[in-house]
Amino acid sequence: MKAGGLSVTLIESPDIKIIGVGEGTWPTMRASLEGMGVSETALFRECDAAFKQGGKFAGWTTGAADDAYYHPLMLPQGFSQLNLVPHWMQEARSRSFCDFVTPQGKLCDDGLAPKLITSPEYRALANYSYHLDAGKFAPFLATHCTQKLGVRHVLADVVQVNQSESGDIESVLTPQAGEISGDLFIDCSGFSALLIGKTLGIGFKDCGDILFCDTALAAQVPYATPDEPMASQTLSTAQEAGWIWDICLPTRRGVGYVYSSRHSSEEAARETLQRYIGPQHRDLPARKIPIRSGHRQTFWKNNCIAVGLAGGFLEPLESSAIVLVELSAKLIAEQLPANREIMDIVARRFNDVTMYRWGRIIDFLKLHYVLTRRTDTAFWRENVDPASIPERLQELLKLWKYHPPWFFDEFDRLEEVFPAASYQYVLYGMGFESEARPQDTIDTELLAARLRQENERQTFELRSRLPRNRELLNKIYEYGLQPV
Amino acid sequence: MTQIVPLNKTTHRSLKVDGRSSAAYGDNRRFVQVIVKEFPQLLVHYPILFSKDPKTGQFYCGAMLGFDEDENLFLEEWADRDVYRPLMLQRGPFYANGPDLAIDLDDPRVGVEGGKTLFTDQGEPTRYLQSIIWAFQDLSPGVEMTKLFIERLLELKLIEPVDVEVECDDGTIRRCIGLYTINQDELMRLPDAAVVELFRRGYLRLIHHMIASLKQVQVMARKKNSRLLKATEALARTHAPAAIG
Numbered sequence: 001m002k003a004g005g006l007s008v009t010l011i012e013s014p015d016i017k018i019i020g021v022g023e024g025t026w027p028t029m030r031a032s033l034e035g036m037g038v039s040e041t042a043l044f045r046e047c048d049a050a051f052k053q054g055g056k057f058a059g060w061t062t063g064a065a066d067d068a069y070y071h072p073l074m075l076p077q078g079f080s081q082l083n084l085v086p087h088w089m090q091e092a093r094s095r096s097f098c099d100f101v102t103p104q105g106k107l108c109d110d111g112l113a114p115k116l117i118t119s120p121e122y123r124a125l126a127n128y129s130y131h132l133d134a135g136k137f138a139p140f141l142a143t144h145c146t147q148k149l150g151v152r153h154v155l156a157d158v159v160q161v162n163q164s165e166s167g168d169i170e171s172v173l174t175p176q177a178g179e180i181s182g183d184l185f186i187d188c189s190g191f192s193a194l195l196i197g198k199t200l201g202i203g204f205k206d207c208g209d210i211l212f213c214d215t216a217l218a219a220q221v222p223y224a225t226p227d228e229p230m231a232s233q234t235l236s237t238a239q240e241a242g243w244i245w246d247i248c249l250p251t252r253r254g255v256g257y258v259y260s261s262r263h264s265s266e267e268a269a270r271e272t273l274q275r276y277i278g279p280q281h282r283d284l285p286a287r288k289i290p291i292r293s294g295h296r297q298t299f300w301k302n303n304c305i306a307v308g309l310a311g312g313f314l315e316p317l318e319s320s321a322i323v324l325v326e327l328s329a330k331l332i333a334e335q336l337p338a339n340r341e342i343m344d345i346v347a348r349r350f351n352d353v354t355m356y357r358w359g360r361i362i363d364f365l366k367l368h369y370v371l372t373r374r375t376d377t378a379f380w381r382e383n384v385d386p387a388s389i390p391e392r393l394q395e396l397l398k399l400w401k402y403h404p405p406w407f408f409d410e411f412d413r414l415e416e417v418f419p420a421a422s423y424q425y426v427l428y429g430m431g432f433e434s435e436a437r438p439q440d441t442i443d444t445e446l447l448a449a450r451l452r453q454e455n456e457r458q459t460f461e462l463r464s465r466l467p468r469n470r471e472l473l474n475k476i477y478e479y480g481l482q483p484v
Numbered sequence: 485m486t487q488i489v490p491l492n493k494t495t496h497r498s499l500k501v502d503g504r505s506s507a508a509y510g511d512n513r514r515f516v517q518v519i520v521k522e523f524p525q526l527l528v529h530y531p532i533l534f535s536k537d538p539k540t541g542q543f544y545c546g547a548m549l550g551f552d553e554d555e556n557l558f559l560e561e562w563a564d565r566d567v568y569r570p571l572m573l574q575r576g577p578f579y580a581n582g583p584d585l586a587i588d589l590d591d592p593r594v595g596v597e598g599g600k601t602l603f604t605d606q607g608e609p610t611r612y613l614q615s616i617i618w619a620f621q622d623l624s625p626g627v628e629m630t631k632l633f634i635e636r637l638l639e640l641k642l643i644e645p646v647d648v649e650v651e652c653d654d655g656t657i658r659r660c661i662g663l664y665t666i667n668q669d670e671l672m673r674l675p676d677a678a679v680v681e682l683f684r685r686g687y688l689r690l691i692h693h694m695i696a697s698l699k700q701v702q703v704m705a706r707k708k709n710s711r712l713l714k715a716t717e718a719l720a721r722t723h724a725p726a727a728i729g
Contacts, residue, residue, distance in 0.1 A: 116538075116541070117538075117539070117540060117541035118536040118537075118538055118541045118662070119541075475540065475541065478540075479540040479541055479542055480541075481541060482536065482541055482542070482543060482638070483638060483641070484638075484641075484643055484644060484645060484664065
């Protein structure tokens with residue numbers, strides 16, 4: 001970026017392919033792209049992007065045929081004014097928590113889009129993010145950054161890293177573009193962690209003892225007809241030794257089995273995936289991707305910051321990978337040190353925040369497993385073993401029995417990756433028992449009734465106004481979304 | 485419910501069309517599409533704004549005619565006085581058919597007793613039909629020109645949403661949503677080159693027409709209020725006790 005005398009150079013190996021299975025994003029992506037000046041219409045047209053309105057988790061609680069709940073992207077009605085959980089527990093416990101507090105589950109059931117063709121770019125009637133083709137998204141962003149933002153893009157392989165006596169990285173050597181020097185290096189070298197790991201020797205904190213899944217089998221499933229209805233929720237269906245993701249892009253579905261190789265052989269996993277996809281796609285290839293759950297012990301060392309897979313990776317249960325890249329990039333941009341002298345101070349703060357975020361994401365992913373009542377396989381039984389549950393999460397579970405999570409408590413960090421609402425959706429979607437005391441609700445009954453009415457009104461209105469996902473996408477291809 | 489056929493001087497020789505606007509013809513609409521060429525005539529009567537086509541999301545220019553759904557505050561004026569009526573309403577049941585005209589025979593304006601004929605006995609267009617032909621000579625290219633105007637404004641970020649809100653004398657508030665106008669802050673910030681370009685293209689004049697026309701909202705509000713008043717008075721008369729002699 002040329003602004004403010006800053007120049008950004010991206011060095012990308014011409015030979016190393018991108019992983020390319022990341023298809024889910026978090027609503028932060030809208031602000032990120034808008035802030036970069038990307039046209040949302042172009043995103044839809046060029047990246048096979050589709051709307052994502054949340055996750056639907058099937059078979060996670062009991063494994064029964066009707067066992068499913070939503071983790072939508074909209075906050076519960078009046079979330080900053082009132083915690084509706086105690087009211088739901090007293091009035092409507094037998095009903096879905098999600099439907100009690102937000103229209104979004106119904107919108108997903110109906111296959112409706114989160115906005116209208118008259119809604120401006122990035123504006124929503126129902127909160128949303130994207131499902132997209134990562135293989136198209138990366139070059140799309142590269143083009144935007146080089147053409148509009150002045151980023152220099154060098155196709156070259158880094159074969160040597162030169163350090164000063166203090167350990168700072170001074171330059172990297174490439175056979176194709178010679179020596180490239182810089183003041184600050186961002187390690188985006190993926191799993192190889194070339195700078196942060198191999199050069200600066202920062203270790204990896206494995207969390208396979210908490211999150212057992214260590215392998216993914218990814219397939220692309222064609223639609224029977226090009227106008228087959230599309231869902232805007234990521235469907236995650238629990239299996240014997242993990243779970244299967246199912247994501248609708250306009251051109252195909254992305255389906256993959258994330259499993260624990262300790263609990264399933266590859267052969268059995270392939271069979272499970274095949275059974276899920278169905279017999280009409282007998283010979284669909286499924287690419288095997290190893291997942292090493294965990295993260296660096298430090299993310300910013302000397303003048304090097306690890307972002308993306310170089311920083312770590314977790315199973316893609318809640319699309320946390322790309323959101324962490326966004327949050328890290330934002331933090332770097334906002335806190336960019338003015339000189340080398342103060343860099344270590346900024347680095348320490350960056351490390352604190354980033355470490356906290358990884359910890360919370362691990363807790364949140366584990367939450368999906370610890371609430372299960374499934375005992376059918378060792379995978380599910382071992383997941384509820386307290387030895388595999390982080391202490392902090394154990395403590396929270398104890399607390400939540402009497403104090404349902406809400407806006408103010410516990411989650412006090414700037415830009416919590418998963419807001420307290422997300423915890424509510426998972427906890428009460430999976431039948432977690434909290435105690436409702438009369439004093440929690442007595443003073444707020446009127447407000448609760450009003451919010452409940454508002455939810456019903458909004459649900460009715462949105463269901464009658466919103467178009468179907470594919471219908472809106474086709475209109476966007478034809479007419480585009482307006483900037484205002 | 486439409487039956488659009490090419491206009492033909494033989495088959496349609498005796499056809500009569502009511503060229504006036506009326507609620508019975510569906511002209512009781514609060515917003516009607518307009519083209520840039522009309523702006524000078526429009527701005528002395530109507531607020532000129534942008535809105536979006538609900539089917540495509542694309543912007544178009546329109547004149548505001550009322551506040552409530554199905555409310556056109558100008559219907560009576562059009563009947564009584566010679567107030568400029570937007571071309572899209574003047575066109576009546578006619579459509580462009582390439583360079584020629586077509587007519588919707590199912591339109592309620594068609595075949596009205598006391599309507600105007602389209603052709604003279606010699607098969608020449610009557611004055612009424614001639615006015616329609618002229619309207620289309622403006623309309624067909626005008627829609628395209630207006631589109632280009634809007635595209636340029638969008639590129640320069642000169643369009644912004646506007647809340648048209650009017651407090652009526654009966655205490656109710658009319659809030660019209662989905663309307664857009666010129667972003668005057670962005671206009672002031674335009675670089676010189678863009679200002680000159682807008683001026684040369686004739687767009688700057690149109691922009692100022694749109695800004696000036698916003699004053700008509702207040703004029704319309706007064707019209708609306710006097711209607712509400714008349715309605716209340718009429719109601720009071722109906723319910724007034726008989727005078728005691």
